Amino acid sequence: MAPQHRKVAVIGSGPAGHTAAVYLARANLEPIMFEGCMANGFAPGGQLTTTTDVENYPGFPEGVMGGELMDKMRAQSERFGTVIETETITKLDTSSRPFKLWREGSEGQAEPTDTADAVIIATGASAKRMGLPGEEKYWQNGISACAVCDGAVPIFRNKPLVVIGGGDSAAEEAMYLTKYGSHVHVLVRRDVLRASKVMGSRLLKHPKVTVHFNTSATECLGDGNLLTQVAIKNNATGEESKLEANGLFYAIGHEPATELVKGVVDLDSENYIKTVPGTSLTNVPGLFAAGDVQDKRYRQAITSAGSGCMAGLDAERFISDLEAEADEK
Known part of the structure; x- marks a missing residue:
């Protein structure tokens, strides 16, 4: 079976992933999101699904349950056309374009299950x-x-x-x-x-x-x-x-979920993905990082959502540039 191709794939389904997906979907890029199936030990939606009252996320003056907040984000992503797959990506190859992705259970296959021109890594981190x-x-x-x-x-x-x-x-x-x-x-x-x-x-x-x-x-x-x-x-x-x-x-530290990209993208000494300051850009063109997987300082739902917005816009610009280059040839 031929790999399924999308312009942009989002790996991860926390606030960063869903915010990126909303921006991409509204730009008519029809992104696919791999929300994970107990990836990093969490249900789809990430760390917020394990929390109760969230009182510091704007727009909810009475507070909101973590799971409910993630349900709302998921519904918003789907509303604008994001294709959401409850699958975990366990292998990623960025050595050629389009990037190649393998879903859990298919790692041994030569052919990938999916391909994408750009990938946003929003796999989060977990508290030790x-x-x-x-x-x-x-x-x-x-x-x-x-x-x-x-x-x-x-x-x-x-x-x-x-x-x-x-x-x-x-x-x-x-x-x-x-x-x-x-x-x-x-x-x-x-x-x-x-x-x-x-x-x-x-x-x-x-x-x-x-x-x-x-x-x-x-x-x-x-x-x-x-x-x-x-x-x-x-x-x-x-x-x-x-x-x-x-x-x-x-307060004994966090573990970023970067096993998928070790050897693929530059990581810092604590295994967080390195990004160009003020952007979601990594050292691999077309590979972007958002949320706690690259943020070891703030680690808040709102900052994750903000970096997801950045990744969505950065990926949209990247795809636009690719298409412009193709038109010029």
Whole structure:
């Protein structure tokens, strides 16, 4: 069977992917989106499908459930003509044009299942978890990996909170949470902070923060519905105890979903896709990146959507230039 060809293929179905698709579809480019089938461990729609209330996405003054927001984005993409396939792309060849794509299960075939003149990578990133006992039960019921996303929700207000991590991200998350929680405990597994001196100093001096050095979390405890305590262990003495906590926030890093493009496009030291500043352009002409797969700083739904817009416009211009070149020949 001959490969299915499209002018633009979007790989990923979070805010970045759907925003790019909306722009492309409205430009009559009839994009195809491969939304993934539990790709990177998430259902179609990405990380937002695992969240509850989203209160900082513009246009929803009362807030919106993460899954509902992604359903609305998907419907908008389809409304303008995006073809959405619940498939995962597991192999990509950009060595010649059109680019070649293989769907999951077809990697061993010589012929690709799909081809495209341009590809937008919007596969996202996932927060690193610790796999603690009780973590799965209380994930998004007291446990989160994004203070900016979830810190202001009612269950955390004026309650004791815990942050795990010793770097700048952990320090920033903890400082942010002091606006809402009654007190913030920071668990650092070593005897020093990895955070910069400035951030570390602010953290240690803050009256609502207690930093626990040589300390690891060992279990997440709750009442069956919400988290209420975090069991901890002193790594130096072996002493075990419990902290009252209505919120536990992981700040131990993220993993960008870039396995598909390793060896295809330039990645940085943390495996995020490198893009030309202010654009979605990668070092491969016709290959664009948007959302958390290339953004290790903000990682918000709204910034992902914004970079998806950029990728859609960049891809549209790229296709227009290709067509102009073809007409001149």
